[in-house]
Amino acid sequence: MISLADLQRRIAQGALSPEAAIGQSLEAVGADRATIGAFVRYDEKARAQGAGPLRGIAVGIKDIIDTADVPTEMGAAIYRGHQPRADAPVVMALKQAGATIIGKTTTTAFAANDPTATLNPHNHAHTPGGSSSGSAAAVAAAMIPLALGTQTGGSVIRPASFCGVAAIKPSYRLLPTVGVKCFSWTLDTVGLFASGVRDVALGLSAMTNRPELVVPPEVATPRIGVVTQAFAGAPEASGAAALQTASRAAERAGASVRELAMPDIVAEAWRIHPIVQDFEAHQSFAWEYRQNYDAMPPLLRGRLDESKGITARDYDAAMNVALSARQALSAVFDEVDVLLTLSAPGAAPKGLSYTGDPRYNRLWTLMGVPCVNVPALIAEGGLPVGVTVIAPFGADARALAAASFVEGALRN
Amino acid sequence: MISLADLQRRIAQGALSPEAAIGQSLEAVGADRATIGAFVRYDEKARAQGAGPLRGIAVGIKDIIDTADVPTEMGAAIYRGHQPRADAPVVMALKQAGATIIGKTTTTAFAANDPTATLNPHNHAHTPGGSSSGSAAAVAAAMIPLALGTQTGGSVIRPASFCGVAAIKPSYRLLPTVGVKCFSWTLDTVGLFASGVRDVALGLSAMTNRPELVVPPEVATPRIGVVTQAFAGAPEASGAAALQTASRAAERAGASVRELAMPDIVAEAWRIHPIVQDFEAHQSFAWEYRQNYDAMPPLLRGRLDESKGITARDYDAAMNVALSARQALSAVFDEVDVLLTLSAPGAAPKGLSYTGDPRYNRLWTLMGVPCVNVPALIAEGGLPVGVTVIAPFGADARALAAASFVEGALRN
Known part of the structure; x- marks a missing residue:
């Protein structure tokens, strides 16, 4: 993969020109068309900007995010050729930081269930996950150092886990969803994919003008609460192994690690997520x-057919559960710095008809808390499996630092 | 004005056909073009639907709200001719309830400060207020029984006050802002204008499938807390008189009425509203x-030039104030059912260059609580002045019922 931090360093040192950095991504994206299929379209004439922390950084944008210069087709026939008037604020944030928008990445239709033809770079017989399929695959296949996706259930963290890349679903509305096709306004969250946790942090920091998000050279040793989410059912063997591997590595590296049960109201919030969403x-x-x-x-369409019966009363009750659960979850963090949980039930499913199950992700989307995927192991078939590090709402810097700690621990 | 309740009744009784109801609005809108100027464009071929609670109801849509069949120009040259792909969810909600979208109403540019040429129907030398200028004016001028607007500071309640119509800014996200040009995602709220409070309630109930929002024939006598918002400065004589007139009328009608001071953190939230917004x-x-x-x-543009220096740290601090203030405000409602406050400093200012001051509205937008404007008196120059009835977050039915009580009290 292409490390954003590494590119930045080489560009700053003069060892690589921003133009050459964009050129190598253009070449990789151009060569990919017949293999992974991560891009809907790309800009052959993309050029580096002259300034900004992300100069020379080629970024792929999920195709439900508005771009003023190229169509935004939502992965859906109804929007074929659709040309938005304006760039979404997150696209402008990248441009203002000096990045180059190199193209639009594939998305499941309307970021929901209908899959793309994108392949998992680690094993072409498997899905890359969804809904941010192209963004995760393009970073994993070393085409680009940074990509944007979105998550309503598990659409950032799950494909990151399946593709073996780092990713963050930041705190709710840290990044605006203006100009992003809406699925559920209470849940939709824009996220970032990159090679490693430090790379993701550099991207998010540059987009938001928040220097505190950069992971410092030395990170504190976190107190970690492991959450198995039994309310979401049992994981597959590879998922369970990933969580165990990451827990043990963190413990060996000096972290305090203990299993934590979630308050009942939090499990209830897991249950009602689909009511809010649908x-x-x-x-x-x-x-x-x-x-x-x-x-x-x-x-x-089938999902909407099935969920027609949800009433305003059901929804109001679900929103009240979500509110109480957010308060209860906040108290859980009195005892630990971060939570560690599954990013997916296991490795990427075989075939392209199903992008995988978001059941270990959806609670955290509803809670609005920052989640970072850290690749933890390679399962059978060469398929990666990740784990998720979670911090309290607004503590994105803590989530990134602790995820970087776990990432480092897994390397040793 | 055209009462929505009255139209519904006559249509249900067969005394008026839905087609004739739409026809009379079409005629009024067509005749208006050279006078008030409330519409950007209208659909000469608009027809009634055959079913639904809002059949025969012609609705004007503020021109920052997406419509699939006609352009949405945001009151701004940059969006001239801009044709969205889809109807915004609030437009679809009206259509699904049987309403007829008759046209797009004028908006200040991007629902901010730059005014439209729309005139106040009560006195053509005065502004109708903004930013939902055309929606308020079109209802006031008896062109249509219902219109949609949006509020980020005071853009629904203020023009309603200046134009002498009822209006609701519902609880935050009771109506989705998807497909509505975004100013501030924490603040933007879609609202409704209609002749009286019961008319507004019928519109909102039909759009949301929430029968409990309809104001019952007999409403409970509310405990009212009067809030002068001294932190926002002193009102003009006509504003102060409106608040006093409404308070006394409510008291005469049997309500318990007392002045309430707001907790300091709520006044602080008033202060930081512009930080969040800008x-x-x-x-x-x-x-x-x-x-x-x-x-x-x-x-x-000038406002954005001036607010360039706001940092992420300023914003985070402001959002924390807002959160604490929402909790503190919620406790205020232990003592009273609703609050009663100013809708504007006074009557509509003279001239069209300035749409008026939202300083008595902005706090409540940030608090996310339902606000209903009730016309309270007619000041010099024939200009109306309203008051605002406010209920806790989520208690939109209570806000409407209490506003209806105040409206009835003012009639006697």
């Missing part, structure tokens, strides 16, 4: 679903 | 401001 989705996709029913992606 | 606006308008600086509406 009630809002019926409104977000009202035009598509009500006026373009036949052209709707079939898996998303 | 920090987010710099991101929301990044494409417009950074890439189309010269074409930006000058007043909004």
